[in-house]
Structures are given as structure tokens and as C-alpha cells.
Amino acid sequence: MKNIYDILTEFGLELPAEKKAAFEKAWKENYRTKADYDKVAEQRDNYKSQYDTVSGELKKFDGVDPEGLQSEIKRLRDDLKKKDDEYAQKEADRAFTDMLTKAIKEAGGRNEKAVMALLDVETLKASKDQTEDIKKALETAKESDAYLFGANEPINNPVGATGGTGGTGSQDGLSAMRSAMGLPAENSK
Known part of the structure; x- marks a missing residue:
């Protein structure tokens, strides 16, 4: 690739020798290829998109009070601890x-x-x-x-028979019941 010095010599312009050495040094230090330029431009675009993304995310927090959030978090933690203690x-x-x-x-x-x-x-x-x-x-x-409390000892006063027929359903018991009700005695056939 031609540098500016070569282009100047083509047109018949010549730099003095002391300027030529300084020009060569500056040319080598400052010259960048197109690939270098493209790489730096890509990095710049990447940084700009990251900046825009972060700026957009930070705008969500506009008007947010960090101390208020901290006190709300503390209150919620205290409420949670109180509920845990209550449950325990x-x-x-x-x-x-x-x-x-x-x-x-x-x-x-x-x-x-x-x-x-x-x-x-x-x-x-x-x-x-x-x-x-x-x-x-x-x-x-x-x-x-x-x-x-229930007693652990055997029954001290057992209840005995109270008399009567004992529910055997005998005729004698039936007659007594009918007469108590005012009904006539049943005839046996």
C-alpha cells in the first residue's frame, strides 16, 4: 500500500531528509488498517448498545426510594419471622x-x-x-x-335382680300389663 510520502514523490514533491524520518515514524505509529478501524467501530457500537440497554433498565428505577425499599424489606422480614414464631x-x-x-x-x-x-x-x-x-x-x-375418672377397682355395689319375671314374656307378666292398662285378660284358646 502506498503511503502519503510515496504519493508526494509521484507528483514531484520531495520532503527534506530530516522531515522524512519524522514522517516515517509518525506514519508507522498512527497508521491503522481498515480491519483495525472496523474492529474498533464494532466495539464502539457494542458499548453503545450496552449503554442504551443499561440506561433503559435504570429508567425503570426512576423515582424509587432505596431507603424506602430497605425499610419495606425489613418490615416484610419481620412479618415473616413473626408468622414463623406464631406457627411454631x-x-x-x-x-x-x-x-x-x-x-x-x-x-x-x-x-x-x-x-x-x-x-x-x-x-x-x-x-x-x-x-x-x-x-x-x-x-x-x-x-x-x-x-x-373411671374406677380402677371392681364394682363395689353390684346391682342384683329387682324381681319380676325378668322379661321372659310369660303369660303372667302379660296379664299384669293388660290389667294395668285397663284391658281385659286375654283368653287362651
């Missing part, structure tokens, strides 16, 4: 109630709600050894209100 408390209450109900059944309680009303449930929940404390509380309730 409900689950612990359910597990305690199940354990207490099972202990009442094992102790022979006839009505679980009535027996629970006798117990100090909050103290039992806060207890470190819940199983033992529940057993002790149920024993105390058994002593004071035994009617809420």
Missing part, C-alpha cells in the same frame, strides 16, 4: 395438648375438657419435666375429683 407456638401448643389428652386418657379420665379445666395448663406448659408434672397434676385431680 401453635405447633408446640398442639403437641402439648395432644400429650396432655393422651395422659388424661391413660389416667382414666372420663371427660378430657373437664379434667383439663381442673389443671393449671399454663404452668404445665412452662414446666421443664412436663411428663412427670402432668402425672402429678392428674393424681391430685383424681384425689380431689374422683368422679371425673
Whole structure:
């Protein structure tokens, strides 16, 4: 490829020797090929499209208060923690109630709600050894209100026969019933 110096010499113009060396040096330092130019132009276009994309994305955040967002995120996290704590408390209450109900059944309680009303449930929940404390509380309730619990001993006062025919359906019982109702006695054929 011809450089400017070669073109000038074709037209009969000649540079002095001291200028020729400086011109050659400047030419080599500053000359770029078309491929180099195209590469740099492509990079420029790529950077411009990236800039436009980022600018467009940033415009979505115009008017957004970052501190407000941070406080909203903190509030939402606090609400979530509160809900998690509430759920954990409900689950612990359910597990305690199940354990207490099972202990009442094992102790022979006839009505679980009535027996629970006798117990100090909050103290039992806060207890470190819940199983033992529940057993002790149920024993105390058994002593004071035994009617809420089934008896472990055999029936002390069995009920005997009350007399009568015992529901055998005999004629004698039928006649007594008819006469009690004011009906005449039935004739046997």
C-alpha cells in the first residue's frame, strides 16, 4: 500500500531528509488498517448498545426510594419471622395438648375438657419435666375429683335382680300389663 510520502514523490514533491524520518515514524505509529478501524467501530457500537440497554433498565428505577425499599424489606422480614414464631407456638401448643389428652386418657379420665379445666395448663406448659408434672397434676385431680375418672377397682355395689319375671314374656307378666292398662285378660284358646 502506498503511503502519503510515496504519493508526494509521484507528483514531484520531495520532503527534506530530516522531515522524512519524522514522517516515517509518525506514519508507522498512527497508521491503522481498515480491519483495525472496523474492529474498533464494532466495539464502539457494542458499548453503545450496552449503554442504551443499561440506561433503559435504570429508567425503570426512576423515582424509587432505596431507603424506602430497605425499610419495606425489613418490615416484610419481620412479618415473616413473626408468622414463623406464631406457627411454631401453635405447633408446640398442639403437641402439648395432644400429650396432655393422651395422659388424661391413660389416667382414666372420663371427660378430657373437664379434667383439663381442673389443671393449671399454663404452668404445665412452662414446666421443664412436663411428663412427670402432668402425672402429678392428674393424681391430685383424681384425689380431689374422683368422679371425673373411671374406677380402677371392681364394682363395689353390684346391682342384683329387682324381681319380676325378668322379661321372659310369660303369660303372667302379660296379664299384669293388660290389667294395668285397663284391658281385659286375654283368653287362651
